[in-house]
Amino acid sequence: MRILAVLLGLFLLLSILFDSFETMVLPRRIKRRLKLSLFIHNGLWRGWVPVARLLRSPGMREVYLSYFGPLLLLFMLASWAVGLIVSFALIQWGFSSPIIAPEKIATFETYLYMSGSTFFTLGLGDVKPATVFTRFLAVTEAGIGFGFLALIIGYVPVVYQAFSRREAQITLLDAHAGSPPHAIEWLHRQHNMQANEEEMGDVLHTWELWCADILESHLSYPALLHYRSQHERQSWLAALTTMLDICALLLVGLDGITIPTARFLFAIARHTAVDLAQIYHTSPRRSAYNRLSSEDFLRLGDALGALNLTFRREDAEQQLSEMRKLYEPFVLGLADYLLIDIPSWLPGSHPVDDWQTSPWDHFAVWSQAKLEEITHLVIEHKRKLPYQR
Incomplete structure (x- = not known):
């Protein structure tokens, strides 16, 4: 004994x-x-x-x-x-x-x-x-x-430093792609800012570095997978999924946009999703929920058309489906295991970013509803003005 x-x-x-x-x-x-x-x-x-x-x-x-x-x-x-x-x-x-x-x-x-x-x-x-x-x-x-x-x-501060680096980039994504982030919303805002291919490539390169940092830090300290973001509609998994969606669209091919960096970002982002899924043996899953149905793909095409963008290939839906199969099963498995919501392909009718909301904003003069109302009145007023040379 x-x-x-x-x-x-x-x-x-x-x-x-x-x-x-x-x-x-x-x-x-x-x-x-x-x-x-x-x-x-x-x-x-x-x-x-x-x-x-x-x-x-x-x-x-x-x-x-x-x-x-x-x-x-x-x-x-x-x-x-x-x-x-x-x-x-x-x-x-x-x-x-x-x-x-x-x-x-x-x-x-x-x-x-x-x-x-x-x-x-x-x-x-x-x-x-x-x-x-x-x-x-x-x-x-x-x-x-x-x-x-x-x-x-x-070594505990090292964990929190990795968490802070992760969240800083996620917070920046709020103004670039909405809350929660969406690939089509990112393209829409890049179009509104009149960003050229080089500028868009620089943005994607920044996210390439972010994915590499996430891969290294979260493999080293798996507890970070459970650290939630400060805002409800933001998460590291939603940001990673959005970047994969953006790259999938660009790799399938859009007329007028050619960004080689998208291929590198897609590779490291998928690598991150797959390796993080292995930590706790989260197997890839085929969810009954389809993130992009045929109806949604048509709406996606309409949204791209509003930005003067079209798919280069006639079989774009099939090609995009094949691209999604490379990462969505791993992302959905992680989302189900960690109880994290991942964004859909298309945003809601009136997306409101986190930076535009607070407990006071709903009733203030600068609230999102008030801003939209003022913007609409200004546009209508300009339309009624006589044409001036």
Whole structure:
């Protein structure tokens, strides 16, 4: 029994040290083996999702889900610390290490108390090691505890820095493609700004770098997949899907637009979607929901026609469908797993961006409804004015 306790303690100690090191310090692998952190994530997420599905309000559901990412990170740190304390207690108890304690006979609870006091370097002195070997184990635990807490906690800001970089670019997308973002809305606003192909290519190159950053940071720290954006209608997955949609349209071919950068962005964006789907074994899914039906494709063609854009190929619908098959199953799988809404191909009739809304804007003079009303009156007034040379 005591030998099994020692072996179990050693196994637990080495497993936690390796798991924490690979997760926080050297997390660069796509294929995840069976690890303690993976069991922690799966157990918490399986208990978290059913409650989220019961919440009917999208706002409440989003707020509830936003707590999971940070809590997962904190819970993993706490689990590793508790596991190290228990592992050293098992080793000390398994060796029946002599200790000086108020109890006449040291129990496992006594060793557990001494292990916790040593790990957090409390130095209370009520329970002390009595032999050289016991002191060696205590010093070893104190060193591991001090180094573990300093190293792991020191890497926590790295996670939040990656989150901030991700959200900054997503926030910029609000004015460029709407909230939630849409590919056709992005083209519409680029057309309104009279952006040329070079300027559009620069924008897509910026998103190419963003996808590469997302791929590296979220593979390194998978908890970031659960970090939600600050606004309800924005998310990293919606932004990634929009970029893939834009590239799909450009690669199928639009008369008057040739942007080679779209091919590079599509490659890295699809790479990001596929690799992130592998982290938690989120298999690609064929959803019953069709993001672009034949009716929607006709409406898409009309929307492009309003921008003086047309497809180069007669079989554009089939080609676009083939392009969508390369990434939509992975995106839909991630969306279903993470409970994130992804945008449709076509925006609503009156899209309102997040920057145009606030609790005060709905009633203020500068509200979206008021702005549209004023704009309409100005246009009508100009039409009634006599023509002037």
